[in-house]
Amino acid sequence: MTIKRRTVLAGMAAGSAVLAAPAVMGAGRPKVVVIGGGSGGATAARYLARDSRGALDVTLVEPTRTYYTCYFSNLYLGGFWDLADLGHSYGTLAARHGINVVHDWAIGVDRDAQTVTLAGGDVLPYDRLVISPGIDFVEDSVPGWSVAAQNRMPHAYKAGSQTELLKAQVENMREGGVFAMVAPPNPYRCPPGPYERISMVAHVLTERNPTARILLVDPKENFSKQGLFEEGWARHYPGMIERIGPDFGGDNVSVDPEAMTVDIDGVVEEVDVCNVIPAQQAGRIAHLAGLTNDAGWAPVLPADMRSRMDDKVFVLGDASAQGDMPKSGFSANSQAKVAANTIRHELLDARLFPARYANTCWSLIATDDGVKVGATYEPTDEKIATVEGFISQTGEDAELRRQTFEESIGWYNGIVADMFT
Amino acid sequence: MTMNSLGRSRLRLPTVSVAALAAALVLAAPGPAASDGGEGAPDIAQVTTTFPRAVALGDVEHGRELWEFECAACHEMGRGAEDGIGPQLNRVFGRRAAAIADFPYSDSIIRMGRDGLTWTYRTLDAYIENPYALVSGTRMSYPGLEDADDRADLLAFIRLYSDQPADIPEAEPTARRVEVELPPEVLEIRGDREWGEYLASECTTCHQRDGAAAGIPSITHWPEDRFVVAMHAYREGLRPHSTMQNIARRLEDEDIAALAAYFATIDD
Numbered sequence: 086m087t088i089k090r091r092t093v094l095a096g097m098a099a100g101s102a103v104l105a106a107p108a109v110m111g112a113g114r115p116k117v118v119v120i121g122g123g124s125g126g127a128t129a130a131r132y133l134a135r136d137s138r139g140a141l142d143v144t145l146v147e148p149t150r151t152y153y154t155c156y157f158s159n160l161y162l163g164g165f166w167d168l169a170d171l172g173h174s175y176g177t178l179a180a181r182h183g184i185n186v187v188h189d190w191a192i193g194v195d196r197d198a199q200t201v202t203l204a205g206g207d208v209l210p211y212d213r214l215v216i217s218p219g220i221d222f223v224e225d226s227v228p229g230w231s232v233a234a235q236n237r238m239p240h241a242y243k244a245g246s247q248t249e250l251l252k253a254q255v256e257n258m259r260e261g262g263v264f265a266m267v268a269p270p271n272p273y274r275c276p277p278g279p280y281e282r283i284s285m286v287a288h289v290l291t292e293r294n295p296t297a298r299i300l301l302v303d304p305k306e307n308f309s310k311q312g313l314f315e316e317g318w319a320r321h322y323p324g325m326i327e328r329i330g331p332d333f334g335g336d337n338v339s340v341d342p343e344a345m346t347v348d349i350d351g352v353v354e355e356v357d358v359c360n361v362i363p364a365q366q367a368g369r370i371a372h373l374a375g376l377t378n379d380a381g382w383a384p385v386l387p388a389d390m391r392s393r394m395d396d397k398v399f400v401l402g403d404a405s406a407q408g409d410m411p412k413s414g415f416s417a418n419s420q421a422k423v424a425a426n427t428i429r430h431e432l433l434d435a436r437l438f439p440a441r442y443a444n445t446c447w448s449l450i451a452t453d454d455g456v457k458v459g460a461t462y463e464p465t466d467e468k469i470a471t472v473e474g475f476i477s478q479t480g481e482d483a484e485l486r487r488q489t490f491e492e493s494i495g496w497y498n499g500i501v502a503d504m505f506t
Numbered sequence: 507m508t509m510n511s512l513g514r515s516r517l518r519l520p521t522v523s524v525a526a527l528a529a530a531l532v533l534a535a536p537g538p539a540a541s542d543g544g545e546g547a548p549d550i551a552q553v554t555t556t557f558p559r560a561v562a563l564g565d566v567e568h569g570r571e572l573w574e575f576e577c578a579a580c581h582e583m584g585r586g587a588e589d590g591i592g593p594q595l596n597r598v599f600g601r602r603a604a605a606i607a608d609f610p611y612s613d614s615i616i617r618m619g620r621d622g623l624t625w626t627y628r629t630l631d632a633y634i635e636n637p638y639a640l641v642s643g644t645r646m647s648y649p650g651l652e653d654a655d656d657r658a659d660l661l662a663f664i665r666l667y668s669d670q671p672a673d674i675p676e677a678e679p680t681a682r683r684v685e686v687e688l689p690p691e692v693l694e695i696r697g698d699r700e701w702g703e704y705l706a707s708e709c710t711t712c713h714q715r716d717g718a719a720a721g722i723p724s725i726t727h728w729p730e731d732r733f734v735v736a737m738h739a740y741r742e743g744l745r746p747h748s749t750m751q752n753i754a755r756r757l758e759d760e761d762i763a764a765l766a767a768y769f770a771t772i773d774d
Binding site: 132436 | 617620621622700701704705707708710711712713714715716718719720721722748749751752753755756
């Protein structure tokens with residue numbers, strides 16, 4: 086009986102919210118522009134439109150018509166997934182939720198006039214702006230490398246054609262050749278990403294080219310899930326992977342894309358494939374909008390992801406400087422929901438709830454060998470701070486690792502449904 | 507009795523058989539079965555010297571009656587026990603959940619076994635009390651044994667067939683559980699559905715709202731009481747799974763009720 090009574094009451098509460106929406110619409114709908122259709126932007130647009138039930142005018146600006154997730158692109162490299170599995174369209178966001186999806190580049194933000202200018206010439210006014218532009222690379226962070234060299238030495242750190250290129254290079258590498266990766270310094274997108282990629286490349290080479298070598302040049306002392314990866318590499322790919330950390334010059338690297346060489350602290354290595362993942366900063370539009378700090382990231386308030394530079398602007402995901410959360414799709418998705426609630430409160434007087442942040446990152450080390458790390462977070466005065474975390478353990482049995490991998494696929498399907506359906 | 511012959515076949519310590527221990531337990535418990543020790547069993551002083559802190563879990567004789575009435579239609583135990591509708595339960599204490607090869611367990615209990623669910627006094631007690639609260643998708647079609655004393659008696663009997671000396675009588679896995687029963691006022695919290703909807707956005711990064719479940723179980727359209735008990739079981743660490751425990755530990759009673767109210771009535 087109790088359950089039924091609760092159900093009825095809950096239904097009534099939902100009904101009154103629906104009735105409230107048309108009154109706001111009649112007064113002229115407040116406008117929200119969202120720049121960037123990834124995990125932060127697509128989630129924010131969807132939650133803003135869905136939860137306001139038409140009371141907000143939501144525009145999503147995203148250049149690509151098919152969005153390829155960066156997460157799980159390593160599984161494509163490893164041969165476990167098809168590229169098509171990573172691609173998602175914006176059709177449902179427009180058709181089901183009434184979002185204006187504009188496939189164009191945002192090239193300027195006038196924060197005084199509260200407008201966004203698009204490459205195609207359109208000017209979009211906003212009451213609130215959400216930007217979630219992801220990352221760009223820091224020029225000259227790896228001497229000798231530039232975006233112009235990305236076909237010789239792919240970064241493959243924005244998924245799509247770069248990922249396809251790197252996969253083809255790995256698969257066609259000469260027998261016994263050398264695959265090199267120049268790993269990025271902190272902070273960067275997807276902390277375990279480079280090391281999952283090493284695992285996937287090792288998986289491919291073990292099957293196709295077992296005498297090949299992998300050279301991991303790393304400027305960092307330590308890296309995410311290090312114990313788990315190193316245990317897995319020793320078990321699955323013994324002798325194949327050599328990591329050169331900063332103690333052996335891994336922080337003093339330059340490349341020559343024409344000669345296909347990597348100079349590690351004065352020692353020149355000839356390589357066959359070279360994956361350069363440069364140092365990173367907030368996506369370009371965050372800089373153009375004047376939202377970034379000296380480090381190149383956009384600082385935000387921990388309570389709601391609002392820009393510290395402009396209270397009408399929210400910055401989500403990789404581009405933001407918020408504290409302890411890793412730069413991940415999961416984090417961006419989590420942050421988007423907090424910002425969307427705040428914006429609905431400010432524009433529609435919806436109930437304001439305190440921020441809830443969480444993140445989990447799964448990685449695949451080898452076939453059916455999945456691991457994860459995660460944490461809950463809360464806003465403090467200073468930053469978004471870790472509450473409590475957890476991580477897979479070394480020595481776990483194979484069945485648990487397989488289950489963790491299956492769980493990661495469940496998560497993938499969950500987050501893309503949470504963004505695009 | 508079956509348990510005596512079984513016990514003799516599995517002697518682990520030279521002087522104390524499981525049968526003798528059973529006798530000790532029976533003797534320690536109130537009830538009419540005090541003469542069940544059998545011939546040649548060591549006297550009670552010897553047993554209590556070996557296990558100075560021996561405490562009966564419950565009334566073994568009453569537990570045997572409960573077994574016949576509640577369990578035996580589906581489960582076998584004792585010499586020659588085989589899997590039937592349910593798995594055989596010899597040495598179930600200390601066994602990983604869903605550990606019997608080839609038994610057609612539910613996906614739900616297989617998953618929890620991999621996550622680390624192990625049958626201890628604490629987990630068995632919770633499972634027998636309400637199977638669905640611990641393992642949502644279990645195939646064990648059993649409504650639960652409500653009375654805590656009855657469960658203690660039943661488990662005292664079942665434990666006779668888990669003759670691991672190290673486990674008997676007070677060490678894990680047979681140690682008495684720390685109670686995590688939910689007081690009625692917690693179960694009766696009326697969930698704030700709108701708060702639940704907001705909180706649920708943390709869940710839907712992984713659990714799909716439409717109930718699709720591959721790799722990660724569905725939590726859509728659960729009865730509220732089951733949802734509440736399940737989340738408390740994660741929060742208390744009774745249910746295994748590092749991510750769920752992590753998420754649950756920062757949920758207040760009101761948060762759990764709110765989530766339950768939302769997911770029970772989700773309409774997408």
